[in-house]
Amino acid sequence: MRPGDVLRFSLGALQGNRVRTMLMLLAMSIGVAAVVILTAVGEGARLFVVNEFASLGTNLLIVLPGRAETAGAGPSTFIGETPRDLTIRDALALARHPAVRRIAPINIGEVHVSWRQREREVPVIGSTSELLAIRHWKMARGRFLPPGDPELAAPLCVIGSKVRKELFGPHPASGEMISIGDRRCRVIGIMGSEGRSIGLDVEELVILPVASAQMLFNTNTLFRILVEAKSRETISQVKTHILSTIRERHQGEEDVTVITQDAVLATFDRIFRALTLTVAGVAGISLGVAGILTMNVMLIAVSQRTAEIGLFKALGAHRRQVLILILTEAGVLSLIGAFLGLAVGIIGSWVIGRIYPALTVGTPWWAIAAALSVAIATGLTFSVLPARRAARLDPVQALSRK
């Protein structure tokens, strides 16, 4: 038989039994759509977390005061030692290494901020000019904190766009003096609305020079220090440098914890990839179920069409021709079902993306390829049995049944 005839004949047979065709298409497309949508959501969640971490900055090390001990009762438990605080001088010392690109000391707190009659409580961050570059933030207007001696408490501040809107409304904010707690400072810039990172929204921040923030919070310590390494390869070198510098400065005590952002990121990446694969596996089971349904339906189809297949053999069809006819039918069905499912899946992921804009929902290409090929493979594999049964039919018996 010519391939075109085989195809035309299979399509005709599919049209001849609409209920069966719809049923199989439904099963196949549900299976494929499930794989596509679930992997899209899983991948979206993974990308979300990865982006959250990436927005912290690149090649970042975070220095926290205090040592994360997991060894239970250590010597400090008995001595009653408290970790030494991190200071601006510690931060400046950390910058003195060729592999360190920039550092930013960080102080943080909630403070009342007011302009004329409007008052609001906002998170306030004290830092230096380097912070902008480390966090990849953008200015909407004006400029960020000027570089200079971090120990000088200049009366300047940068505010987030939401803070600006809520305090100033239609009035221009640049150059105005605002009250922050018991201090006053001049607004020199407004942050762009882009830039989010875990727990902190740039739009809602007020940023001060670190020394001003320390005065405001009445402390001389730091919340943490951000250190940016020059490259990914130098991160571990920088970590060693941080620990040795702190040990030197803190009388031999290594009383800080250094978190490398890459390590955290890699862990989350692995967890979410595993989750996506699990979810895809579950969806794969539905494809398997679709395959078994295909087999049942094809078996029914073969027994319904016994007379027709008998006739074909009487007219001189070889076994292989009958086999190919039935397999083509199943293959065409699976193919159409798979593409329907793909369409449903893509539309479904798009809708989910619309509902949860924070998720960048996108089905990875490997999931699409896998879903399609698994659908067609299961459709064909599970049709081999019915097709062989058809090919083996005894024409005398097949034709005598009426």
Place this chain on the structure above:
Amino acid sequence: MIRLEHVHRIFQVGEQKVHALNDLMLDIGQGEYLSIMGPSGSGKSTLLNILGILDRSTSGRYLLDGMDVTSLTDDQQAHTRREKIGFVFQFFHLVPRLTARQNIELPLVLAGVPPAKRKALSGRVLQAVGLEARARHRPEELSGGQRQRIAIARATIMEPAVLLADEPTGNLDRASGKEVVHILEHLNRKGIMLIIVTHDPEIGGRARRQIHLVDGRITSDISG
């Protein structure tokens, strides 16, 4: 052309062995018109199935055109069936979702004949059975007689040497039955070997050679 030598066909029905054909000897020459008659259970249909290579004999030899058919593989048998034998069934066996023309072209499709050539050939046989106007109709839109004529057209499109008809009028009223027989006889006059299995003596009696089967044996073989 056709020669059966000591052909036996034994069916196993439960515990019992049923001797459907018992040591059958038969010679049929090219272009003969033969009817096979006998009561039900006499082995008529079994004989027809063996002649049509749809069934294999339990023992004995079947020579078609000098070739021993019994020794062929399944696919070779299918090939021989397609090239040399045409079937006409009591229940027509048309594919309901295909048009008359598509049904007629089925053997050509199976043989891989290109569409343009198929169309020319099917046009010719449609004309021969007088149904050119019905080419686009589906079987359900045709009368019983018309359906059987389509089936005859299908059986003859490969220009086989042998035409086997199993109760071709069994499902038709008298008038259309007669019409069908006339078409078959017309084909026979043009040289095709026609073998009709029937238990209708009126149909069977028209054949030039009449064979009676009882219990798997030939009881009479009359050439008129």
